[in-house]
Amino acid sequence: MIIQTIITGLSIGSIYALMAVGYSLVFSVLNFSNFAHGAVITLGAYIAWAAMVRVFQMPFIPALLISIIGAGLIAFLVERMAYSTLRHRRAPSLYLMISAMGVAIALQNILYATIGANLYALPPVFATDSLMIGDAVVSKLDLFALGFSILAIAALTLILNYTKIGTAIRAASHDAEMVSVLGVNLDLLVAVLFFLAGGLGGIAGVFMGVKYMVYPSMGWITNKAYIGAVIGGLGSLPGAIVGGIMLGLLEALVSVSTIGGVALSTYRDVFSFGILVVLLIFRPTGLFGRHVEEKL
């Protein structure tokens, strides 16, 4: 039982981590919370649905790749349309956040208005059956999601550490202004940044779609991924991964616990946001967060 819970927690936690990394990447360079990330993830899931069910009957892996690229491009377009003007004008981060909220509301409701509120299932492309580890029943899907998330994060780490643009992104997370003064094309850097964040979000969206369903408001789940990013410390990539996985584990544990006979699973989301409030009280910068202090 406990092993099963832990695997489920790790699996959902790794999906949270993928999304949280997207938040943290953007936050580390641009210093604002991209609340449109959830909508991008939702669109990523819809792209996979279109590729696998609606339009083409593709196999899973090509569909996943298309979804990664598609979500990455959407994230890039969102940046161009909703943030770049503000960014060039050095608007306060509140403005960027409002713009992001606008994008999130608009994209989600465009889905409602065009495709509708129906729930669509992604096909069971790989084994849905379970594995026995000891006496625990573990779904193969969970293992697969966990494995693929680890791969994706490893790929991201490689890109950030061993490519030129990755190095520039890491430098920009310390001082974006300085990096642009050094001759790096900041627009290109931000474009790559959003593409990476969106691509990771696409993976997360597809796995969410396979595990649950595809529907317009599935982006809501990213708010919890955001909490994961805050737990780890906004702007820190290792923080986002650890925070996301911790939140996934905690949620899995809460889901199977009871207090005085009352199952806690209905209060799972309240619990997650409660963690956020407790964290803001005791350790506002998160586990790995740098202290963000405004200059006088």
Add this chain to the structure above:
Amino acid sequence: MQYASAIFTNASIYIIATLGLAIFTGYTGLFSLGHAAFMAIGAYTAAILTYFLNWPLIPALTAGVIMAILSSFVIGYPTLRVKLHSDYFAIATLGFGEAVKVLLENLQLTQGARGLPGITKLANPVNTAFFVILTIWLCHNFLKSNYGRKIIAIGQDPTAAEMIGIKLLPNQLLSLAISAGFSGLSGGLLAHYITFIQPSIFNMDLSSLITAGVVCGGMGSLTGPLVAVALFIVVPELFRGLALWRLVMYGVLLVVIINFRPKGLFGQEELNLKNLPKLFVLIGMTVGLTIGTSVYNYYKFDMNRILALLLAALAAVAVTAAISYLGRILAKLLAPVTSRIGPWWNKMFSRFVHSLDGILKPKHKEVAAVVREVRAADKPIIRVGGLTKKFGGVIAVDQLDFVVYPGQLVGLIGPNGSGKTTVFNLISGVYPIDSGSIEFEDNIISGKSPTSIVLGGISRTFQNIRLFGTMTVWDNVKTALHTSSHYSLTEAFVQWPWTVWDTEKRMEDEALELLKVVGLEDLKDRVASTLPYGLQRKLEIARALALQPRLLLLDEPAAGMNPQESLDLVNLIKFVHKKFNLTIILIEHHMDVVMNLCEWITVLNYGGKIAEGTPEQIQCNPLVMEAYLGDKVDYATLS
């Protein structure tokens, strides 16, 4: 008629919630995504009281408002306590909204997700209209009061607000509580108007509607959000079948407005006859988008979707442009009339106020003049000992000792980066000190909060001017006079003439007096950020003086001034020094200003004191020359 009154009532209910949010998000700049939760709390509290206990409407609504206010502290206190990135606050409110929804879905009392059907229909267009007018009146009064000015000041520049002694947390909480209260009222009315509530009504979409209203209408404005939400509710109703596209429209409007017109429609100003064309632009945009979407819906089956989309976009742009243009023409035609109405109205209003003044004859409370103790001149007013501050590996201030005696005008000079401003920041409590002590009038002030230091008698100006940019010159000074007002919040809300008008009048006079001192009385109604640089500096000095300091810290007051301006400034500082019997510490790079003004000069370099003395002594001090000019002085010949 029935239909029209339904739309009116609906719009009115949302206007109440939006005005509440405008008080919070619009003025403090904190973004809330969970105000639907406060509406839910108000709605459920009121509905349960009328439904199960048969309470009348007004007490039930009041209870709802109180519950909403109490719950605002639950979310506000932990999140606003730490000065954080406002993003955290946004996500915490989002979570709060969700938590409230989950709670309502699982409680016995609220009948879970099924909701409460069959609430008595106690709200009608008449009493809703009454509540809207009440809300507008209360909000307007609040913003005009001392309490409102404090909140506006925090929204404009939290650091500057702290530096005139305004505590952030209580005021932010107050504004959150007020906005929660109005949201609760709005929720209560909603419950008694639609007679059936369930948790899912109070979702993100509702929060986004009122947030979009505040942002599109304009932050820092009341009429803007009011107009925006009214249009959001009314216009789409005219074009049915667009319920799904309505939220798309809010989203797009948010993006477009924040990108191209971040002030919103009436940012930092109120709707009046002069900015009427703007109203038409918003009406045009709303109507345009609505028509555009209906065009799309109409043609999407008959022709190619992309063509339909293009047609829709074209229609939207054309309608927007046409209505905006119409507004402009109308405004031009009406210009001769409006230019006369404004002054006439002002005259009538002031006449009305005067006549009321005569009738009511407010009792004039004698305010005891602050008697300054005369201190022995040999006792220092401020004593800094062993002051040290490190930023990482950099020692900005290193074992600094100095004393200043009452009535002195001391210069603090030194090359760039020698730690002068850091010393000010340490004295005024902006940075915590690493070691050492600061003693002001026998009290240790190191470790105290900036606000308590300011209120204790040390006020300052900033190297980079930090005025409340969109306030008028007069209001900037009035805001700083906040300590001299003693009326209560309730009195502020109803503008109780016997206390509020009286106090406000006195504050206005005091502020004017201070503006006269710095020579800005003729510019009192100008918006502060439109003043020339030199005058902004003077205004900052006036604002600092409003706190009745005993020690004034001036951080490079002559920076960027031409010789004539700095000569004026020298005279002003001399005058202020005498008139208010002040002690002044002055950081300045203009040596003529320093030598002309200061009777004693302390020179810093690398965070430590390298010399002090009278201007004559400093001028020929070899160490000072070395610090400034980099001369290699032969120490052997000196000693």
